[in-house]
Amino acid sequence: MKSSAESSVANAASLARARALQAQDNGTPTFLWGAGGMLAGEFLRLCELHPALNLRAAVVRSKTPLSESQPHLADARATVSSEEAESALADSLAGGARAAVVLALPHGESSGLWKRLRAKLGSDAERAIVVDLAADYRISDPRLYASAYGAAHADMGEAENFVYGLPEYQREALQGATRCAAPGCFATAIQLATLPAAYAGLLDSERPWILNGITGSSGSGNAPKPGTHHPHRHGNLWAYSLDGHRHEAELTQALAWRGQVASLHMVAHSGPFARGIHLTAALPLNRSIDALEVRAIYAEAYGTEPFVEVLETGAPDIRRVAGSNRASLAVSVRGEVLTVALTLDNMVKGGAGQALQCLNLMLDYPETWGLARAGLGVC
Ligand SMILES: NC(=O)c1ccc[n+]([C@@H]2O[C@H](COP(=O)([O-])OP(=O)(O)OC[C@H]3O[C@@H](n4cnc5c(N)ncnc54)[C@H](OP(=O)(O)O)[C@@H]3O)[C@@H](O)[C@H]2O)c1
DSSP states (O other): OOOOHHHHHHHHHHHHHHHHHHHHHEEEEEEESSSTHHHHHHHHHHTOOSSSSSEEEEOOOOOHHHHHHOOTTTOOOOOHHHHHHHHHHHHHTTTTOOOOEEEOOTTTTHHHHHHHHHHHHHGGGGGEEEEEEEEEOOOOOHHHHHHHHOOOOTHHHHHHSSSSHHHHHHHHHHHHHHHHHHOOOOHHHHHHHHHHHHTTTTHHHHHEEEEEEEEEEGGGOOOOOGGOOOOHHHOOOEEEEETTTTHHHHHHHHTTTTTTOOOOOOOOEEEEEESSSSEEEEEEEESOOOHHHHHHHHHHTTTTTTEEEEEESSSHHHHHHHTOOEEEEEEETTTTEEEEEEEETTIIIIIIIIHHHHHHHHSSSTTTTOOOOSSOOOO
16 A cells, blocks of 8 residues: 555656646547536536546537536536537547547447447547447347347447446456446446455355345436436335346356356335435355455455445445445345445446546546545535
């Protein structure tokens, strides 16, 4: 672990490097699609805090200015049509530079757009550093994809070029990568909660792993829906996906990468708050082990991680992480069951923050640039 003197030297060096980058080339030109959306608003907020991303284009389909759809932003930003952004991106890449492309679009739309962009950009597409926030490229096994999404993928050949964007488990693959599929919000929570125990061989694959997740309303996106209508959501709580949740497929994939299988039983709930996910995982142990030993395994797995904390006492709540890129977790063992409670902000560690963390790794910037560890304190 670094001393505080070493940390402040490292921070000063990072800042100096950021300023040098900005002076050198005005940072990485960045093109965002879906700019009026929920996660795009969060990405734009984080962009304002980032020393080396230079937002060149914010694409919306409607004529609504960002000052109306994203009034929390401090910097005034003009929006453009997709055609205008596509031309600006082509010009940028034709000059030999890299450019960041962030797709904050509904499932199915981002792969359609990226397919079209690839055709338009030709070999210059190789210099585009793409992060997709949708589910389009998260699953590389066609059968697993079809079972989770109920249809064959329209661009499956490209999925294998995408690195799965969970930095805690994919850091090396993300460094220097040019394509990243950012994980789902629940998928981030269930993987961070289960993988240390699973990869340490502690869990029984035959008995069900019970995953109960509660999400805030921002997980449903910006368009008003009956389930996000304030008088119905406020003070209310309900379960959905009783027969299984799509995000289980991302955990199934992460287990398969290590030759493991599990019987996953996830039930998602809609909670009466805007930001955040609370997950309680009840995981069957395959041997007798005490809580201190399990905690040590989790502490070892996440000890050097900037954005995952393992609590020594108590249990995490949403207030602890709202607005931050941190996930916070606690473990407990009773008999044959390991319980992991985990919270994260679906908009940040479960969405735009994690996408930015991946982008930093892809662009060889310090991983923490633009990302807050501190939460808001009030959510
Ligand atoms: N919200 C979360 O917590 C969360 C977390 C992780 C991942 N994700 C994923 O991230 C993506 C964006 O989520 P979000 O919550 O930001 O969604 P959102 O608020 O619904 O925003 C989606 C944006 O995409 C645009 N859009 C909608 N339909 C479109 C279409 N048919 N063609 C082109 N553009 C379209 C919309 O533009 P207009 O404004 O022009 O209609 C909107 O700005 C989704 O794939 C979602 O599953 C969300």
